[in-house]
Amino acid sequence: MEIYLPIAQMPVDPFVLLAMGGLVGLLSGLLGIGGGFLMTPLLIFIGIPPAVAVATQSNQLVAASVSGVIAHWRRKNVDFKLGTVMLIGGAVGSAVGVALFAQLKALGQIDLVISLTYVLFLGVVAALMMIDNFRVLVLHRNVVARRKLHEHTALHRLPLRMRFPRSRLYISALLPFAIGFVGGLLVAIMGIGGGFILVPAMIYLLGMPVGLVAGTSLFQIIFTTGITTLLQAVSTHAVDVVLAAMLIVGGVIGAQIGTRLSHLMKPEYARLAHALIVLAVAVKLTLDLFTRPENLFSVVPLGMQ
Amino acid sequence: MIRRLLLLLAILALGTPARGQSLTADLSSHIIGITTGFVGANLTLFGTVDKAGDVVVIVRGPPTDIVVRRKHRVLGMWINGSSAVFHDAPSFYSTASSRPFSDLGMTPDTLARHMIGLDNVKLQTADPVAEPAFSEFRAALVEAQERLDLYRATPVPVTFLGEHLFRADMAFPANVPTGTYSVQIVLLSGGEVIGAQTSSLIVSRIGFSNGVFNAAQHHAALYGLGALVLAVTAGWAASLVFRRG
Numbered sequence: 289m290e291i292y293l294p295i296a297q298m299p300v301d302p303f304v305l306l307a308m309g310g311l312v313g314l315l316s317g318l319l320g321i322g323g324g325f326l327m328t329p330l331l332i333f334i335g336i337p338p339a340v341a342v343a344t345q346s347n348q349l350v351a352a353s354v355s356g357v358i359a360h361w362r363r364k365n366v367d368f369k370l371g372t373v374m375l376i377g378g379a380v381g382s383a384v385g386v387a388l389f390a391q392l393k394a395l396g397q398i399d400l401v402i403s404l405t406y407v408l409f410l411g412v413v414a415a416l417m418m419i420d421n422f423r424v425l426v427l428h429r430n431v432v433a434r435r436k437l438h439e440h441t442a443l444h445r446l447p448l449r450m451r452f453p454r455s456r457l458y459i460s461a462l463l464p465f466a467i468g469f470v471g472g473l474l475v476a477i478m479g480i481g482g483g484f485i486l487v488p489a490m491i492y493l494l495g496m497p498v499g500l501v502a503g504t505s506l507f508q509i510i511f512t513t514g515i516t517t518l519l520q521a522v523s524t525h526a527v528d529v530v531l532a533a534m535l536i537v538g539g540v541i542g543a544q545i546g547t548r549l550s551h552l553m554k555p556e557y558a559r560l561a562h563a564l565i566v567l568a569v570a571v572k573l574t575l576d577l578f579t580r581p582e583n584l585f586s587v588v589p590l591g592m593q
Numbered sequence: 594m595i596r597r598l599l600l601l602l603a604i605l606a607l608g609t610p611a612r613g614q615s616l617t618a619d620l621s622s623h624i625i626g627i628t629t630g631f632v633g634a635n636l637t638l639f640g641t642v643d644k645a646g647d648v649v650v651i652v653r654g655p656p657t658d659i660v661v662r663r664k665h666r667v668l669g670m671w672i673n674g675s676s677a678v679f680h681d682a683p684s685f686y687s688t689a690s691s692r693p694f695s696d697l698g699m700t701p702d703t704l705a706r707h708m709i710g711l712d713n714v715k716l717q718t719a720d721p722v723a724e725p726a727f728s729e730f731r732a733a734l735v736e737a738q739e740r741l742d743l744y745r746a747t748p749v750p751v752t753f754l755g756e757h758l759f760r761a762d763m764a765f766p767a768n769v770p771t772g773t774y775s776v777q778i779v780l781l782s783g784g785e786v787i788g789a790q791t792s793s794l795i796v797s798r799i800g801f802s803n804g805v806f807n808a809a810q811h812h813a814a815l816y817g818l819g820a821l822v823l824a825v826t827a828g829w830a831a832s833l834v835f836r837r838g
Contacts, residue, residue, distance in 0.1 A: 290767065292631045294802035295809055299632060299767040347820045354828025359835065396662050400672045514821055521817025525809050529820050530629075530802075536824065540831040547835075577670045585733030586673065589684065589770075590658040 295528035296340045302534055304334065309348075309538020316352065316539075317546020318553065319562040324349055324480030325410065325569060327535070338402070339393065340528050342479030343520035347532040349481045349513040352539055353506045360503025367454040367500050371507040373461050374468030374486075378512035381472025386519040389477055393524075399586075402478055403577050409474070410570035413484050417563035424556050455496045455504075463494055471505075472512045476519070481509040484566060615643045615788035616780040618759075623792070625765060626799035633767040636794070638689070638778070641757045646782040647691045648751045648759050651708055652794070654685025654743070655772030658719070661730045661737075677730040680719040684770040686711070686738070689761035690748035698784030707779055707786070711735055711746045742766040771796050 290299040308330050316323040324345055331341035360366050392398040446460035467489045471482040486505040490496045496504070521527045550558065618640025625634045638650060659682045665674035686708075690697070694710050705713045716731050738744035743766070751761040773795055780788035798806055808816040 290632055292629050292802050294805040347824050350824035351828035354825050355832040358832035396673045517821055518817040522813045527820050536827045544835055581671055584664045586662045587734050587737035588660050
C-alpha cells in the first residue's frame, strides 16, 4: 500500500513512516531526547525533498514537545518564566533562521550549511557528553554537583539581571535569550528541536537545576517549532500535513513504549547511549562531507511553470 | 520547390494535427487524476494509419527549469560549486515505437527534430555553458530523471493489430509531475515522416491531495495554523492516553 504525499509530491509506504516515527519516538522516550536530529536525515534518506523534511519535521516536533511538556508540568518541572525569556530569543532566532534558510537554498549551499551545523553542534555535544560519561562511569564522579551554587563567572556580569525563583537563579536575561536564539536558529535550519544543545547549555551556562531542564527546554521548543512551522508554511510552502500526521502517530506510540522501557535502563547508560548516537551521526556526516561522493551532481527542479 | 520544402519543415517542427489524414490516433483518456491513493496510471493509445509504416509516440511533460549542481573539493570538503540552469526542460519524457529507434532508418536530423531518443531531448541552459561541462551537466540531469523514472530511454512497443490499427500502452509513474503533457504521434515510411499528430494530456491532483496542496499554496497562513492545531491536539491527546495508560 502506498499513500501520496501532496506537498512532497511522491508516494510513500505509510508503514515505513509509522515505523520511522515509532523508532525515533522510542529512542526519544527511552533517552529523553527529541530525536529531530535523527528524523531529518532519515526522511531525506527515503527521498523526501530536504526542504519538505525540515519544514514538516518542525510540525511533528510541536506534537512531541506538547505531550512532553504536559508530562513535565504535572510534576511541576517547568520554569515558565525562564522558558518565556528563552522563547522570546527563540522566536527571533527562528525568524532569522527561516530567512537564512531561503537565502542559502537559493545559493545552493543549504545542504552544506545543514551538514556543517550538524557536524559542529553534534560533534561538540557528543564530546562533552562523552567526557561526562567517562567521569560518571569510569571515575565515579557526579556530573552536576561540580559547580558551586554561588560560583561567579564572567557570564554573571552581564546586564539586565533578572530573578527566576523557580530555578533559584539571579542571572542576566540575555543568557537564556541567547540560548533560545540559538535554539530557534537550529529549528529553522536543521528541522530539529535543538534539545541536545539547549539541555547542556541550560545546565552548564545557566546553572539550572537538572530536574527543570527537560521540561523548560521542551516548553520553549513548542514555541520555536510552532513559529517555524508557520513561517515555513508561509515562506516555503513545504509543510506536508499528511507526512506530519503519520510521523506524529508513529512517534507518539514509540515515545510511550520508550518512556515505559526507560525505567529499566540506568540513567548513566541512557546518557551514554544518547552520546554514542549523537557521536555516530556526527562521524557519519563528517565522513560524508570529506569523502568523494558517488555522484558529484545534484539535480533540483525549480518548480513547474 | 525549396520554398515548399521549407514550409513542410516548418509545419513539421510545429507539430501539426493530422496531415493528409494518413494517421488518426487518440488516448484512452486525456486526464490523469492524482488522488491520495495514486500509484501511477496506464493509458492506451489507439490509432489507425492509411499506409503501413512505423509509428513512434513521444510523450513530454510540462516544461520546467531544472538546476544541476556539481560538487567540488574545497578545503577537503565536497561542496556544491559550479551549476547550470536548464530552461524549459521536459519534466517527463517517455516514448513508444513499433521498432527500435536505430532500425527506423531515420537521419540524425529527423530524430533530433522530433526529439526521438534520450539523446535528442531538447535541453538548453539559460546561460551558455561551455563544453565539456555542458555535456556533463546534461548527462547528470538525464541520469537523475531516469533514476526517478521520469525519463525513459527505451520505448514501449507500438503493436499493430492487422495492417492499419495500432495500439501502445503508456505507463506513468506515481511521482509523475502535474501539468499539461504533449503526446506526439509520428508515422514513418522508409525513415521519412509522412504523418504526425499532436494531442494533449492533463495530469492534475484531484480530491483530498489537491485540497491540501492548494491550501498550502494559496492559504499558507491558514494551512500553517491548521497544521499547528493538528500537532497540538495530537500531542495533548497523546498525553491524555499516556496518563490513563
